[in-house]
Structures are given as structure tokens and as C-alpha cells.
Amino acid sequence: QLQLQESGPGLVKPSETLSLTCTVSGGSISTNSYYWGWIRQPPGKGLEWIGSIYYSGSAYYNPSLKSRITISVDTSKNQFSLKVNSVTAADTTVYYCARIGRSSGGTIDYWGQGSLVTVSS
Amino acid sequence: QSALTQPPSASGSPGQSVTISCTGTSSDVGYFDYVSWYQQHPGKAPKLMISEVSKRPSGVPDRFSGSKSGNTASLTVSGLQAEDEADYYCSSYAGSNTVVFGGGTKLTVL
Numbered sequence: 001q002l003q004l005q006e007s008g009p010g011l012v013k014p015s016e017t018l019s020l021t022c023t024v025s026g027g028s029i030s031t032n033s034y035y036w037g038w039i040r041q042p043p044g045k046g047l048e049w050i051g052s053i054y055y056s057g058s059a060y061y062n063p064s065l066k067s068r069i070t071i072s073v074d075t076s077k078n079q080f081s082l083k084v085n086s087v088t089a090a091d092t093t094v095y096y097c098a099r100i101g102r103s104s105g106g107t108i109d110y111w112g113q114g115s116l117v118t119v120s121s
Numbered sequence: 122q123s124a125l126t127q128p129p130s131a132s133g134s135p136g137q138s139v140t141i142s143c144t145g146t147s148s149d150v151g152y153f154d155y156v157s158w159y160q161q162h163p164g165k166a167p168k169l170m171i172s173e174v175s176k177r178p179s180g181v182p183d184r185f186s187g188s189k190s191g192n193t194a195s196l197t198v199s200g201l202q203a204e205d206e207a208d209y210y211c212s213s214y215a216g217s218n219t220v221v222f223g224g225g226t227k228l229t230v231l
Contacts, residue, residue: 035218046124047159047167047210047222060218096166104172105155105214111166 002026004097006115012091013121018084022097022112029078030055037100037108038071038082040093043116048093052100053080087119125150125211125223132229133201141226143194143211149221151192155214158187158196161225162207170209171196198228206230 008020022036029036037052051061053071061069065084073080084091095117099110126144133139143150143158150156156174159167169178171187174194184199194213198205211223 039222046225047212049212049220049222052218062219100220101172105153105157106212106218106220107155107157107169107172108159108167108212109169109172109178111168114166 002099002110004099004110004112006095006097006112008115008117010115010117012087012117012119014088014119015086018087018091018117018119019081020095020097020115020117021079021081024078024080024099029073029080030075033102035100035102036073036080037098039096039098039108039111041096041114042090042093050082050095054102089119092117092119123221125213125221127209127211127223127226129224130227130229132231133198134231135201135203137201138197138199139201139228140195140197141209141211141228143196143213143223145192145194145213145221147192149213149215150189150194153214153216154189156187156189156194157212158185159210159212160205160207161210167210201230203230 003025012018035052035054038050053059059071068085070083094114097112098108101107158171161167174189175187209226215221
């Protein structure tokens with residue numbers, strides 16, 4: 001059974017960089033059939049697509065966040081990561097990592113449990 | 122890339138049917154047959170209920186169905202049950218390996 005698990009600091013100071021890692025178990029990240037993504041959800045609000053990456057390293061970002069985001073992949077560790085620069089209180093959300101079907105137009109069939117990151121001094 | 126439009130709330134009595142709409146544009150919902158629907162219970166991660174407009178993943182009850190007409194997709198839940206009470210989100214492929222979500226609909230079973 002595929003599992004995804006987010007990890008990283010739960011508290012980040014304003015203007016600093018938020019870093020999260022997603023560890024994939026029960027399957028390989030190095031597959032042509034899927035890519036790997038990040039979605040976030042402010043408490044009590046809706047979902048927002050952040051971006052995604054193939055195991056080859058090709059990354060795709062939400063245009064509205066692109067200037068502050070980097071997604072990377074480490075196939076040797078079966079992990080992919082998210083960095084968000086210059087964070088503000090608006091970046092206080094639950095961050096989910098996910099598996100996305102490559103041939104199904106962005107269908108997310110596996111989600112991590114979510115990681116709450118709070119931006120505060 | 123604007124969010125898809127969903128009604129904030131919907132409701133129905135047990136056994137009834139309810140339909141939730143998801144309106145996009147000719148660049149996303151109207152162009153691609155890649156609309157998905159997710160169910161989210163409080164404090165939980167979303168769960169895939171419908172993919173590619175109308176495909177139901179294994180394990181999802183056939184009470185859940187999806188459709189699309191023009192720029193609007195719909196999720197219908199038939200034979201409402203108490204456990205169907207949750208937030209529902211639609212999403213659509215928007216090109217260039219990006220996805221856009223709807224704002225979510227809170228479904229209440231009366």
C-alpha cells in the first residue's frame with residue numbers, strides 16, 4: 001500500500017524559508033506513470049495547487065506562487081521536497097503531498113496526512 | 122488561473138439525491154475531460170471520489186456519479202447517507218501540468 005508522509009518544521013518565522021519533505025513508501029517515486037505534488041489548505045478554507053514534479057526533476061508550478069516556490073526530488077531517498085521563500089502569515093496552512101496520475105489529467109489518488117505549518121515570530 | 126466556482130453549501134435528507142456544481146472556463150473544465158471530485162471529512166486528507174469527469178475509483182460507492190456539460194461539471198450523490206456529510210472539492214486540469222481547484226462545497230445531510 002502506497003503511503004506518503006510529510007515532515008518538516010511546524011513553525012517558521014516570517015520572511016524565512018519553509019521547507020517540507022515528503023517520503024514515499026510502498027512504491028517507487030521513479031515511475032513514468034505518476035508525478036508528485038504539493039497542495040495546501042489554509043485552516044477552514046479550500047485547497048490550493050502548489051506544484052508538482054516528475055522523478056526526472058521537471059517541475060511545474062502554480063503561476064501565482066511560482067516566484068517563491070521550489071520543488072525538488074531525491075530518487076535515492078524516494079523523497080520529494082517543497083521550499084517556499086519569504087513566507088508570511090498567509091502561508092500558514094496545512095501542506096499535503098500527493099501522487100498525481102500522469103495520464104489522468106492531474107487526478108490525485110494518494111495523499112499524505114497533511115502537515116500544519118504556522119508562520120509566526 | 123482562477124479557482125473553479127462551487128456553491129458554498131448543499132444539503133439533502135437521507136435517501137435523497139443532491140447535485141454539486143463546479144464551474145470553470147473554456148480553458149480548464151470546458152477544454153479538458155479531466156475533472157476530479159474529492160471528499161474531505163474534518164481533519165482528514167481529501168479522498169478521490171470521481172476522476173476524469175465520471176470515473177469512479179475502486180471502493181467508491183456507485184451512489185456517487187459525475188458529469189460535465191460545457192464549462193460546468195457536476196457531482197451527484199444519490200441515496201444520501203449520514204457518512205456523506207463532508208466537504209467536496211472539484212478540480213480540473215488547466216494545461217501545462219497544472220491543476221485548479223474549486224472553493225469547496227459543504228454537504229449537510231439533514
